[in-house]
Amino acid sequence: MISQLKMKRLKLFLTLMGLPMILMFNIGLSLSFVPVFLVDFITYFQTGSAVIGAVSSLSLTVMCLSAPVTSFLGQRLGCRLTVCIGCCFTSVGFFFSSLVQNPWQLLISHSFITGLGCSLTFTNIIPLLGIFPERHLPTANGIVYCGNGVGVILFPILCKELSYLYGFRGALMIVSGISLNGLVIALLLKFANKELNIKTEMNRKRKSKQLKLENECYLTDDKSEDALDDLETRPQPKVTIFGSLKGQLLICYMFPRFAGLLIANFFLSVGYVGFIVHMVANATYNGFSDSEAALIASVYGVGSITGRLTHGIPIRYNWISTYHLFWLSCLLDCFLMLGYPFCSSKVLLYILTVVIAYNVGVHVPLIPVMVRVFVGDEYFHQAFGIVQVPGGIGCVIGGFAAGWLYDLTNSYNDAFFFMSASYLIVPLIFMAIELFLKRREKQRTSENYNALAQQTTPL
Template identity: 25%
Template sequence: MKLFCNKKTYSDGGYGWVVVLCAFCIGFITDGISFAFGILLVELLDVFEQGRAPTLAIGAVMSGMMYCIGTGFGLMYLSANVCMMHHFKERQAIANGLAMCGSGAGAFAFNHLTNFLLESFGWRGTLLLTGGIVLNGVVFGLLLLQPTTANEDLLSDPNTAGKLNIKEETGQCSKPLRAIKTFCEQTFKEILFKDISCFIFFVSVFLYSFGRDVPFSLIPDQVTELGMSTTQAAWLISVAGITNTVSRAGFGWIGYRQCIKRMVLLEILTFLLGISTGLSFLFISFETKLLYMSMYGIFTGGYNSLRRIVLADIFGMEMLDKSFGLMMLIIAIADAVSTPSLGWLFDKTGNYNMSFIVTGAVFIFGGILMLIPRIL
């Protein structure tokens, strides 16, 4: 990833703010579409008449592929976020918070847009038009690399050939499988199994990731089962998007303060998220659901904004690429199994009550685990 980003000059400004804007727009598209799946789910359930578990697997596959192997949304999301963090050091928390606001803004906009498109063009037309929107990612991707220095960086870097795993004497690339094996061995040895604290941190990331998309995916179907309209469902997700956006920017600024213990903030946010989610099945009116989704947006926005900064605190900027990539893999696994398994609970119980209770418990357990690395 370093090869495709500018050198780590840590200018804390300049062209870095263009990269922040691009990361914002890419997050707006990728996460906006992902978080709008809950609105699409209601339509797909009516069209295909399948259970919640197999239908929710559609969104789980999309999200898992995005974070796991760098295809489609993954190429957009990972590149934008890693390149952005290479431009900042002192202002990294602020830049990270602003860039991540794109996810919340996308959640607000795409839910209403998806609902409108479904009513106007059906689910097939919605997917076609959404694909056209995704093509704008090409433009933002081109802007990630500073035009005036891109070629100079590659040509002047004496280690370029080594980074590409090119054998200079023959001009041939090393075997891909060998390169992948070496990368995986180094990543797991130097990051995941560096010590027990690092391993526990990533386990807690898995538990948080298991539950983070659940309200976005399940709330629309849950409230329509309670008799609310799809428009009300879209507003619930949009409110979470608004509060998520404000929270990401706010906690990005808070994380910039040297006196703040970022890990402690993560623990507090995780506990609050677990308690509110575990009790959310008791909120059956639109107003109370609105309150829960507002809290959910605040807690998840703060967590997501601080998590990458904590990652840099733990492993350092020199290991950011590998540690961030490993975190994306862990998120992918969690996303792939979370909503289908909770949808299976609906198929067995006939409602989402147990799904949200389990999700709340998972959040709380993840918060408890985060206490251990700090103690160690």
Template identity: 25%
Template sequence: MTNLKAKSESRDDDDDDDDEAEGPDGGWGWVLVVALFISTSLVFGLMRSLGIFFVEFVQYFQESAQAISWISSTGLAAQQFFSPLGAALCNAFNARVVVMMGGFLAGLGLILASQATCLVHLYLTMGVISGLGWGLVFTPMVATVMANFTRRRTLALGLGFSSIGLSSFAFNPLFQLLVEMYAWRGALLILGGLSLNIVPCGALIRPQQRVKPPAQVDSESKSSSCGDVLRRVSSYLELSLLFERPYITYTLAVTLFNVGYFVPYFHLVAHSRQAGFSEYQAAFVMSAAGAADILGRVVSGWFSGLGHFRLIHLLSLWTGLAGLFIMLLPVSSLSGSYTALMAISLLYGFCSGALTSLVFAVVPMIVGVERMMGGLGLLQLIESGAGLLGTPLSGLLKDITGSYLASFMVAGSFVILGTLTMTTLPHYFSCTDPPHPQRRSLHDKDKGLHPELEQMNHKTAE
């Protein structure tokens, strides 16, 4: 009887471990999906619609397209650059406070930008301050939602990210109307007030009890030396991931995507107006792409959840098609056909929306759920350089050639190159996913920073 009871208790414990590993799949998580829906619309939806201000800034400041492009690219790069800071602060403290502070900074930057008198002012406000706020919001919100779902993770992300397409559809004509009614200064002031709505979204995150690892508690009780501080910072940032080939390969691929992914959202309006279409026709092109983006995110999330194909293969499909359609955007308008431009914009919008949730859903499959927050933060940091250089490169090519043809061709080429880079991932051509990474303790992370020492310890144990 004792043995049977012990086996039963052991089996129950195993079941509990399996449930804990699988994690929840709904409940309060759906409330967080709504919070993600709103916050992402006020981050990336707003960021995508800044092309309306591009033309206004060029006319007001009398600067080149390359110089004006640095405003949006600085904000994008700052959002990605500060994402590890947001992840580390969440690991160390509380995700709720971090997201609320990020929402405040995002609104503050746009409010201050409404008073700008030079481009440097816009770089610091719309770029650095708002970008810092966006960095403190996006990664913690995404990681919080992913932690509340397992089987429906891709669907939850798809629904949460669908707001980006919806806001792109709504914000472009809205921003154009605001600019006409209140000029660009009044429009930015209103957008700053809208961005403050991120603060209550962060308040919906439930604070969780954090249990410090024994090794960390011991180190704190013994001393507060520089080595202890560095180990603690390393554990919060998950720096050991930088020594793992699958993560580095995947990060390189996403970085290449990032060079060209945002170019249409910043320059398609200007290209459409250069092609001879009216202001509202140009704005509606982006709105149509945003509507297709919504459909792409939901369809991709639903189809990925069926499990018929590996997520990495679906991601490769959507990124390859997105790169192709970016290259076709200027070609479709060479004949002056608004219908052709609209058709390609719809196809690009669908593919760009379909790939977004998959980019983040693949991360826990590579690094494990436990290191997901740090993995997302480092991913955003590394790709920030591409976000910083992508749109200025596009603007430079426009200044040199006089049109956006070369800009879109180069942007699409980078996306396709990133797709090819993904094919070098281990087990990429396998029909089944490799085993998920096992849970690693703080001690394991420290060993990961010193592979030779880890091998020596393993031999000694044998």
């Protein structure tokens, strides 16, 4: 018994180490592609920042908008197989990006193929966290999300060095091979996939037994008892794509705070993607050397991974709720981005980038945690798919709008003011949701009191 428990803990530990590595070789590489090769493609295609910025952010848009479909595929094919398919798509997308001759071809290779691969991977890795105990879930969530941050730290410098040695096309071919390491790790996730299926099946049987106990009160004959006994053995209906999408839309109606999170994620993505797409280009146009500009991305990765590792600590010790920590970190990034254009010192710019990235590392991993808090484990897989859709729309707007403002004014100042305003809207949305819920609760309490008063009033 002890040996089995130790073996299970060892497998959980290996799974916890493997999941962030998959994200590192997929999402981390994709995020490194965005800032590092932006100037290279602008120079090669002789086009503006808005075009290439939109192409880069469209990858994140496809990743988010396709999340409901990739979530459905994960439910049908299993998380492990879907992650393996996503790793292959990501590698193929990087390879085709090394062969492009026109910007529209980059739309297909990077925006669509790589974005779809990242969606297949990311959307089906996060549900695997359900195998961890509830008390360790925030910590496990932070560790897994660190894969993105580690990738952003390591790969920008690596990609820049590869670009010097082999040109940006040769660098992208090598990056394509590097991303296949995620496939090797995904093939070893058999334990996690099996454990998640067992836990899901146990939850289904528990609900079936609860339904049976509730219906036993209404039994009138033995024939009805036999019919209820068949509930456990009756095959469950297969999940269809239309049924999955319908269920995802109903979740928005059932949980108002989750609906508010959808709207907030749109504005959050506008500011987040606009910053990450153009932070290296901003440093380059402000006189930084190529190595110093690439270091901006690595510095961003350091702050992001620190935030992802430590964001669960105040929640674990009940210093602050998940809800308040989320919008408070967004509010801090609002003020920090407002002062970003006024940084004249390189050291100060690095420090400000670290602090911004730290807050991003806090609120981005909290999105799936908040989804779990708002809708529960029963609806998590479906809800996590749809929460990324408004984020995908915000991704393309953020990358394009920041580049368009730079082309219009020949300065990134207005672009950062725009991103700051996007972050400011996030806490305002949650404040409005709380006011709405309090008003609705007060109205219901008043109606119940009046109804009770009418019942107890003597004739």
